[in-house]
Amino acid sequence: MDEDIIEFGLYVPPHPHPLLSPEANDGYGRLRAAYDECRKRIEESDADLIIVYSTTWPSIIGHQFQANPNSEWIHVDDDFHYLGSMPYSFTMDAEFAASCVEKAESRGLQARTVNYDAFPIDTGSITALSLLNPDNRLPATIVSSNMYANRSETIVLGKAIRDALKEGGRKAVVVVVSSLSNRMFTEPIDPSEDRIHSQKDDDWNRKILEFFKDGRLEDLSQLSREIHGQIRVQKVVAYKPAWWLAATMGQHNNYSGEILAYEALNGSGGAVIQLTPATGSVGDKEFDEDDVEYYKGDREVLNKGMLE
Amino acid sequence: MPKGEIVLGALAPHPPHVVYAENPSQNEPISEGGWETLRWGYNRLARKLEKLDYDAIVVFTPHWQTYVGTHFLGLPRFKSKSVDPIFPNIFRYNYDMEVDVDLSEAMCEKAAEAGLITRMMRNPDFRVDYGTITSCHMLNPKWDKPVITISSNRNTHYYSAEVMIEQALALGKACRDAIEESGKRVVLVSSHSLSHRHFVTESPLPEDMSREHIYNHSQYVWDMALIKLFREGKMKEAIDIMPEYTEQTIAETEGGGIIWMMGAMGMPDYPAEIYGYQSVIGTGNCIAAWVPEPDAREIVL
Numbered sequence: 001m002d003e004d005i006i007e008f009g010l011y012v013p014p015h016p017h018p019l020l021s022p023e024a025n026d027g028y029g030r031l032r033a034a035y036d037e038c039r040k041r042i043e044e045s046d047a048d049l050i051i052v053y054s055t056t057w058p059s060i061i062g063h064q065f066q067a068n069p070n071s072e073w074i075h076v077d078d079d080f081h082y083l084g085s086m087p088y089s090f091t092m093d094a095e096f097a098a099s100c101v102e103k104a105e106s107r108g109l110q111a112r113t114v115n116y117d118a119f120p121i122d123t124g125s126i127t128a129l130s131l132l133n134p135d136n137r138l139p140a141t142i143v144s145s146n147m148y149a150n151r152s153e154t155i156v157l158g159k160a161i162r163d164a165l166k167e168g169g170r171k172a173v174v175v176v177v178s179s180l181s182n183r184m185f186t187e188p189i190d191p192s193e194d195r196i197h198s199q200k201d202d203d204w205n206r207k208i209l210e211f212f213k214d215g216r217l218e219d220l221s222q223l224s225r226e227i228h229g230q231i232r233v234q235k236v237v238a239y240k241p242a243w244w245l246a247a248t249m250g251q252h253n254n255y256s257g258e259i260l261a262y263e264a265l266n267g268s269g270g271a272v273i274q275l276t277p278a279t280g281s282v283g284d285k286e287f288d289e290d291d292v293e294y295y296k297g298d299r300e301v302l303n304k305g306m307l308e
Numbered sequence: 309m310p311k312g313e314i315v316l317g318a319l320a321p322h323p324p325h326v327v328y329a330e331n332p333s334q335n336e337p338i339s340e341g342g343w344e345t346l347r348w349g350y351n352r353l354a355r356k357l358e359k360l361d362y363d364a365i366v367v368f369t370p371h372w373q374t375y376v377g378t379h380f381l382g383l384p385r386f387k388s389k390s391v392d393p394i395f396p397n398i399f400r401y402n403y404d405m406e407v408d409v410d411l412s413e414a415m416c417e418k419a420a421e422a423g424l425i426t427r428m429m430r431n432p433d434f435r436v437d438y439g440t441i442t443s444c445h446m447l448n449p450k451w452d453k454p455v456i457t458i459s460s461n462r463n464t465h466y467y468s469a470e471v472m473i474e475q476a477l478a479l480g481k482a483c484r485d486a487i488e489e490s491g492k493r494v495v496l497v498s499s500h501s502l503s504h505r506h507f508v509t510e511s512p513l514p515e516d517m518s519r520e521h522i523y524n525h526s527q528y529v530w531d532m533a534l535i536k537l538f539r540e541g542k543m544k545e546a547i548d549i550m551p552e553y554t555e556q557t558i559a560e561t562e563g564g565g566i567i568w569m570m571g572a573m574g575m576p577d578y579p580a581e582i583y584g585y586q587s588v589i590g591t592g593n594c595i596a597a598w599v600p601e602p603d604a605r606e607i608v609l
Contacts, residue, residue: 057393058393058394059393059394060394060395060506060508060589061394061395061508061509061510062508062509074433075433075435076431076433076434076435078372078373078374078379078459079374079375079376079379081379081429081430081431081434082427082430082431084431085431085433110508110509114396116391116396116400117389117391117400118388118389118391118400119391119393119396120391120393120435122393146508148506148508183466184375184376185376186375186376186377186425186461186466187376187377187425188376188377188425188427233462233465233466234465235462235465266376
């Protein structure tokens with residue numbers, strides 16, 4: 001069972017507001033309080049590692065794992081630069097990152113570690129790690145989100161990370177950094193008047209939160225394509241966080257789910273959610289997408305020419 | 309004060325590979341070269357710019373992505389290290405860049421008057437994007453002209469290619485108005501590739517040119533169709549097909565750069581100067597320039 005390698009999973013929003021301006025809106029404050037509660041729970045857990053999958057760190061050359069033992073810089077968000085700077089100093093587990101790369105490659109994925117001075121850690125990862133692990137009590141690694149990856153590649157990525165956890169005898173808290181609905185307001189708003197961009201987005205978010213609360217992570221994974229079509233701005237090919245989280249946490253529905261906060265962040269849906277491996281099972285989906293163990297890459301259909 | 313003017317508009321792709329291949333002192337990684345067709349084209353355009361009389365470079369970049377309006381750099385100097393989050397192995401560049409804040413503010417103000425959402429960026433810790441740095445380094449390696457960077461608002465994804473085009477054209481016109489009122493002579497830079505499908509693997513030696521080619525033939529054919537319109541001076545037609553072109557080639561034109569530039573330049577009906585076309589990790593990249601002054605135009609390639 002997953003309790004051997006996964007202490008619990010978290011789903012947190014990427015926007016910097018809970019870190020930089022929690023006082024600007026009661027909702028931002030509640031998200032911050034939820035982050036703080038998660039920080040305490042991590043401190044009280046037996047986890048020895050934090051693994052972050054960030055939707056705001058895109059990659060092209062396969063999957064990148066942050067491996068700089070002391071990753072330091074001052075980051076400024078592209079949109080919300082006026083909220084202030086985000087200095088960071090994170091302790092990365094270079095050995096575990098290297099192990100993830102090895103396991104990913106053994107499952108057919110392209111992967112590499114990144115260990116460079118001044119590497120630009122993304123807004124979402126900085127917000128999450130600054131609030132969840134402020135004193136670097138635990139080492140971490142951050143996993144990029146490949147912009148071309150779809151379901152099979154993302155599922156295999158999660159399995160490769162499980163391989164690395166098992167081999168190393170590690171126990172992790174896994175963190176997905178992602179919005180629910182991700183449509184923001186495109187005009188400046190008064191933070192005190194922030195709200196979810198549309199009723200439709202809010203309705204979908206609340207339905208997703210029901211699944212999370214019931215611990216139905218694998219069901220959510222199976223619904224990813226539908227979620228992408230309904231409430232995600234089509235910036236990338238797919239909504240991948242549920243695939244990654246489900247694959248990394250074991251691909252089932254046996255979790256205790258808790259919604260610690262759900263609030264608007266400049267119109268997007270920001271939630272802090274905890275999933276803890278448990279016994280018993282809920283869920284009502286008959287999974288019709290094949291499980292994938294090994295990533296085979298492009299099928300080269302363009303090179304197969306005309307049918308004879 | 310004489311009326312300001314745009315003296316040249318350049319389509320200047322920014323794959324960091326071209327800076328890596330040049331081995332400038334500012335960039336940490338060392339290469340054995342590569343992508344010469346693009347680099348030699350850039351070198352020739354840079355020589356032309358050296359002979360032009362101009363005051364500032366205005367760059368529209370898709371790697372400063374903003375969702376709440378269009379943002380403009382608003383401090384006189386930015387000095388830091390730029391590490392490409394996608395290709396950190398080849399681009400770790402120490403930059404020191406001056407900004408023409410007066411002109412930046414004027415463009416921001418004009419754009420706001422035109423009904424666009426705008427904001428000045430005044431955080432001193434802000435890191436300038438690698439698109440700006442790559443294009444500017446290749447066009448002006450001496451860095452002896454002030455730069456203004458304009459962010460790319462993500463209209464295409466949030467609304468549609470048509471909305472993006474309408475807003476990019478309006479932004480371009482607003483920038484032209486500001487330039488004309490400023491009395492300055494300005495070079496515009498639209499910093500992006502054409503077709504933009506990457507390979508997701510990299511050869512052990514990134515500059516191994518035996519491995520470099522366009523991602524697929526469809527991308528190439530579309531790129532050539534667009535460049536043909538550039539050569540023929542049919543920029544209105546080029547903008548008209550931009551939604552379909554962008555969709556078919558997942559082109560970096562989705563950010564609006566060349567549309568903004570054409571809007572600012574009044575939709576040129578004269579041939580562009582073509583300096584080169586080459587793939588970089590599968591993407592299609594063309595260096596081209598539009599020169600309003602007929603006597604300064606050349607047939608390059």
